[in-house]
Amino acid sequence: MTHLLAIAVTLAPGQTGMPDIGRLLGKPIPDFAMTSTDGGKLTKKSLFGKVYVLDFWASWCGPCKIVSGHLNDFHKSYAKKGLHIIGANMGEDPKSKNVAALYKKEHKYAYTFTKENDKLAGKLGVVNLPTLILVDQKGTVDKIFVGWHPTEVGAKLEERIKALLNLDK
Secondary structure (H helix, E strand, O other): OOOOOOOOEEEOOOOOOOOHHHHHEOOEOOOOEEEEOOOOEEEHHHHOOOEEEEEEEOOOOHHHHHHHHHHHHHHHHHHHHOEEEEEEEOOOOOOOOOHHHHHHHHHOOOOEEEEOOHHHHHHHOOOOOOEEEEEOOOOEEEEEEEOOOHHHHHHHHHHHHHHHOOOOO
16 A cells, blocks of 8 residues: 655745745745746736646656646636636656646646746745645735645635635625
8 A cells, every 4th residue: 555645834924944935925926937838928927917826846746746636626616717727847857858748638637737947946946846836916926835735735725716716705
């Protein structure tokens, strides 16, 4: 029997303890540019006014694969209400090609996947996978989740998504 260990850490504004990613909480997300697996460009500016989750993941990360399914469910439930999920692939073997596109296609995920995000991850302070960054309509980092646990992280992420989309009323 195999057991999956998932570490879930939720950071609140001003809380420390994680590598400097915690400095982003409550502040505007730094400028960024990402390339989707279909060649589109995503930037801080293009996402302004939208609620979005940046999911930093890698194909070799077991907990990351679990998160993908949950994020696809969130996409199905909340995309039409304004949520954007962005799978930010990183940490892959440089010789590997199209890892994110192949992963998305294999699992039939409907949300956006991007590729080659190692520099962006470094800029943001992402060191542990999976890392999810929830950004509000003003471009401010609302929450950061490191690791995954369905009730600890999943429920809290969904609660914040609903609040930011004004669905909890």
